[in-house]
Amino acid sequence: MPPKKQKHKKRKNKPKKNWDEPEEIKRAPHSIVVFRGNVGKYIETLMKDFRRVMEPNTASSLKATEKNSIKDFVAIAGPLHVTHLVMFSRSELSPFLRICRLPHGPTLTFKILEYSLSKDVVSIQKRQNTYDKQYLTHPLVVLNNFAGEELKLKLMTSMFQNMFPSINVAKVKLNTIRRCVLLHYYPEDGSVEFRHYSIKAVPVGVSKAIKKLVSSNVPNLGKLNDISEFIEKSGQFSESEAEDDPVSNVTLPQNLAGRGSKAGAKSAVRMIELGPRIRMELIKIEEGILDGEVLYHQFIQxxxxxxxxxxxxxxxxxxxxxxxxxxxxxxxxxxxxxxxxxxxxxxxxxxxxxxxxxxxxxxxxxxxxxxxxDAEYYRSEVGQEPEKDLFTARAKSAKSSLSGPAAKRAKIEKKKMEKNSKGKSGEKRSAKDPGDSRRKNFKSGRSPKSTGKPNSKIGFKGASKVQRKR
CATH class of the missing domain: 1.20.5 (Single alpha-helices involved in coiled-coils or other helix-helix interfaces)
Structure with a gap:
């Protein structure tokens, strides 16, 4: 027997859950990172890497099209609590980066001098330290050498600081601090260096061999007879595993995720670059969203x-x-x-x-x-069944009666038909019959008008008839 067809159950619409975000997340800065125009695959990849830096308070899976205008992004900024709009573009000279403060500006335009993608930065590292959980929390922002009274320095400092959520040092949890964004200003040429790092704490005060065992990367001990050989031998370590700088050593106030990182223990802070790298210079500052008064321009005064x-x-x-x-x-x-x-x-x-x-x-x-x-009255009076069409004809005629505009049109058509029929009957009466004219002419003794000569035959026959009557 053929297998029975399985009946698909109807999917019931489940009640929508309440997805209201906490007030703390609503107050945090949110960003939208897009590219405008034809930028090429490398700038598009750079845009995706920048989105990765701004996580989790950004639209990671946003798919913007050419039909989407700046007004569309400004319109959704309020309901989605978006505070910054970052746009990548490209011209014949170089790529550009624009950062807009929503909804009223200002807008900072940077010219990208050099850049490296995240995949290129990670590929040159001997030990890569990238995992998804470090993008679940926002990064710290560190500004270096931005001190000054110039308008461009103040606006850049305010813009970069407000792009990332602020932290409360007394209440912050160290496990939530996993990344860092470094921005360094070069006063010589006015350029800004952008770097992105991962933060890691490593225990100090122990030998290198013990540190190897404590860490997650357990070395290969297959060629050794005893573990003491591994601990006592020191020639197998590379130069990069030298003792940490004492300046980077800190005492942990809280427990950290990782082996050997306990509260009160002495650890060294290491920063591993994640990418991307961007070297850029400020070109223009304008009020509003790309259409306001120019407050600063590097080349035009x-x-x-x-x-x-x-x-x-x-x-x-x-x-x-x-x-x-x-x-x-x-x-x-x-x-x-x-x-x-x-x-x-x-x-x-x-x-x-x-x-x-x-x-x-x-x-x-x-x-x-x-x-x-009517039918019942007929039966009672006559004592017989009425004929089928005796009473239905009247009902049909009543049903077929028209009313309203249709009745008016029917009356007009009926009048036209009657008028046409009268006109045709009058024409028939006025038409001359040849026989009648001959009889009239004979009685009056005149010949027919159609012929100028008297008709002897008609006159003879008429005379004989008259004589017979007499």
Whole structure:
């Protein structure tokens, strides 16, 4: 026997859960990282690496298309608590990085001088230290050499600090600190270096062999006779495993995830680079989102008069846009009013139609009841069954009667038919019959008008008939 078909159970819609985020997460900075235009595969990969740096408070799986404009990202910034918009672009000269503070600006534009992707940075390391759990918490941000009273330094410092959540030193848990973002400013050429590291604590105060055993990477002891040989032998270690710098040694106030990292123990802090690397310089600072007044430009300097003219143009454009917006709003309201009136009119027509149908059904029921009464009266008076079409013909004629516009059109057509029929009958009467004209002419003694000569045959026959009558 063929196997029975399994019946698929209908999936019931489960009630939606309440996904409200805690207030602490809502207040934390959130970012959107996208690229604009045709940037190539390397800049697109750099954009994905930068998203990885900004996790977990970023849209990791966002798929932006060419149809998405800047207004779309600004529109969703409020409901999603997005505070920063990072855009990568490329021109004929070089790639650019723009950082916008949502929703009102300012916007910082950087020219990317050099960059290295995360896969290239990790591939040159002898011991790679990358795992997914270190991206579950936000990184620390370290700014170096940004002290100064210049406008660009203040704005850069404020922008970079506000891109990442702040920490409370008294309440922070060391297990949540797994990454670090380093930003270094070079005053010689005005460039900024961007680096991304993983933080790791290693126990100190023990021999290198014991450190090897304590760590997760257990060495190969197959060629040794005893473990004492491994502990006493020191020539198998590389130069990079020398003693840590005393400056990096700290006493842990809390337990850390890892072997040997206990509270109160002395450990050395190590930083392992994750990538990407970016070397960039600030080009422009402007108010708003890519359309405001230019506050700083590295290459172009404008006079006060030029700035005044630009402000006037921007104000005129803003007023024109406001005017167009008001006109569009008025037109939209007018269309809605017309649509509402049309809807009300349609509802009234539908209501009248329903009432008319209800009256028609009522009349049919009354006619059927009257027909039954006539048939019953006929049986009682005559004592016989009435014929089939005796009472139904009247009902049919009543049912077929028209009303409303259809009745008017039927009356007009009926009048036209009657008029046409009268006109045709009058024409037939006015048409001259040859026999009648001959008889009239004979009685009067004249010849027919159709012939100018007297008809001897008609006259002879008529005379004989008259004589016979006499």
């Amino acid at each position: 404008k006079t006060e008069e030029e700035k005044k003219i630009i402000r006037q143009r921007r104000e005129t454009r803003r007023k024109n846009e406001e005017k167009v917006r008001k006109i569009q709003e008025a037109q939209r309201k007018k269309k809605e009013e017309v649509k509402e009136k049309h809807r009300e009119k349609s509802m009234e027509g539908m209501k009248r139609k329903q009432d008319k149908e209800a009256l028609g059904k009522f009349a049919e029921n009354e006619e059927e009841a009257a027909e039954d009464d």
